[in-house]
Amino acid sequence: MGTLHKFIVLTACCILLFPSAAVQAEQKQAETIDELLEMFDESNCLECHEEIHSQWSDSWHSKAVVSSLGGMHNFIEIGLKKEWEAPLTKGQLLKCLDCHAPVVNFASEELAVKIGEMIVTAFKEKDSAAGKAAKEELAKLNVGCLACHNIKATEVARGYNGPAEENMIYGPRGDETDGAHETLQSDDLTRSAFCMQCHGIYKAADGETINCNTLSGSYLNSYIANGGSKTCQDCHLEKGHLFPGGHDIDTVRQGLGLQVEINPYQHLPGKIAGVKSDTSWVPSAVVTVFIDNKSGHRIPDG
Amino acid sequence: MVLDVTARNPKAQSAEQEILFTASKTYFEIGRDMQNRMRYGAWQIKDIVDLTLQPMQQAKEQFLINFDTDIEQVEITTTLTYFISGKSSEIVHQHKELIEFELY
Numbered sequence: 066m067g068t069l070h071k072f073i074v075l076t077a078c079c080i081l082l083f084p085s086a087a088v089q090a091e092q093k094q095a096e097t098i099d100e101l102l103e104m105f106d107e108s109n110c111l112e113c114h115e116e117i118h119s120q121w122s123d124s125w126h127s128k129a130v131v132s133s134l135g136g137m138h139n140f141i142e143i144g145l146k147k148e149w150e151a152p153l154t155k156g157q158l159l160k161c162l163d164c165h166a167p168v169v170n171f172a173s174e175e176l177a178v179k180i181g182e183m184i185v186t187a188f189k190e191k192d193s194a195a196g197k198a199a200k201e202e203l204a205k206l207n208v209g210c211l212a213c214h215n216i217k218a219t220e221v222a223r224g225y226n227g228p229a230e231e232n233m234i235y236g237p238r239g240d241e242t243d244g245a246h247e248t249l250q251s252d253d254l255t256r257s258a259f260c261m262q263c264h265g266i267y268k269a270a271d272g273e274t275i276n277c278n279t280l281s282g283s284y285l286n287s288y289i290a291n292g293g294s295k296t297c298q299d300c301h302l303e304k305g306h307l308f309p310g311g312h313d314i315d316t317v318r319q320g321l322g323l324q325v326e327i328n329p330y331q332h333l334p335g336k337i338a339g340v341k342s343d344t345s346w347v348p349s350a351v352v353t354v355f356i357d358n359k360s361g362h363r364i365p366d367g
Numbered sequence: 368m369v370l371d372v373t374a375r376n377p378k379a380q381s382a383e384q385e386i387l388f389t390a391s392k393t394y395f396e397i398g399r400d401m402q403n404r405m406r407y408g409a410w411q412i413k414d415i416v417d418l419t420l421q422p423m424q425q426a427k428e429q430f431l432i433n434f435d436t437d438i439e440q441v442e443i444t445t446t447l448t449y450f451i452s453g454k455s456s457e458i459v460h461q462h463k464e465l466i467e468f469e470l471y
Contacts, residue, residue: 274413277409279396283422287422287423288422288423311449312451314459317449317459321420323445323460329466331471332433337433340435342437345470346436347436348433348435348439348441348470349431350443350466351430351431352430352432352443353430354372355426356370356426356447357424357425358422358424358426362422363417363421363422364368364394365368365394365396
């Protein structure tokens, strides 16, 4: 067997044994949103994980697309169309939706473009029937159970982990489920690096940087670098899968301290312009304010 | 995130005379593109000017306030407000203190 033949056989074996996400995505490409959601069916999660589901339903993860229509519309209509003069493609849309709705990685090119057009309609024509219908459809897309517990679960250490296995649920404990689903224990989900896939400067497949927020940079360079040791999950999982952040005033209060020292004194007569008497002592005060950032990242960030 | 310091005269006879001092300090990020222009779009921002509160750090702000020579009582309110968006905000912490002066 010639060298070329050996290479082809070896490559074919590798592809069969270790299919990459790209290959998986090629194999599984949904043509409709419903088909996409069928491929990543989360409807059964609620049966056993009612409390977690309830927390998630109130979270921003559950509305990660419809809560960000303005920004995504601007990217498509201003960024792509006017500034870059580039067509709307799946690759371009994934600069938003790889994080805001990771299931879109498994959409066909046509469906992804349609989703992009729906985002524009839902924002631009929000009061029309078409706009409302588009928003209702887009509300099905979000950062759902499988976004973290499957699609993104192995991505941080992809070389070591390999791609996520189909139908596998990755969790921090790997609990037995009496056959409800297969589970794999994964430390990755407990690490800040897992959240940092999306909560930081995002590097798209083509190398473009998308700067929705800068949390992870601040966490690494200003918190960890100064001796901080908490993970994102240590604070933001305190209310379970609600994952509160800047939208939750209790969480904001937890991260900020305020101390005020007021030091009254009498200023020397004749030294302050504009007061009523040049011969009277001038009531004065020095107000000193100390604000402690007790969180693991800059405040505010966004 | 905005820090406001306000001094008011609780004995003021009119609304115009009530507020004696206001000052504020804003903590925020400025997104900028590769040409150093301020930008809002996530696809446009490649760098930031960082005017935020840094983790594990204490920010210290000082305000020297001189009142008029007939002011005997002042209420100083310090408010830290978090703006989740341009339209929506909540008070994170507030401190009020009444100080009194003898007039000489």
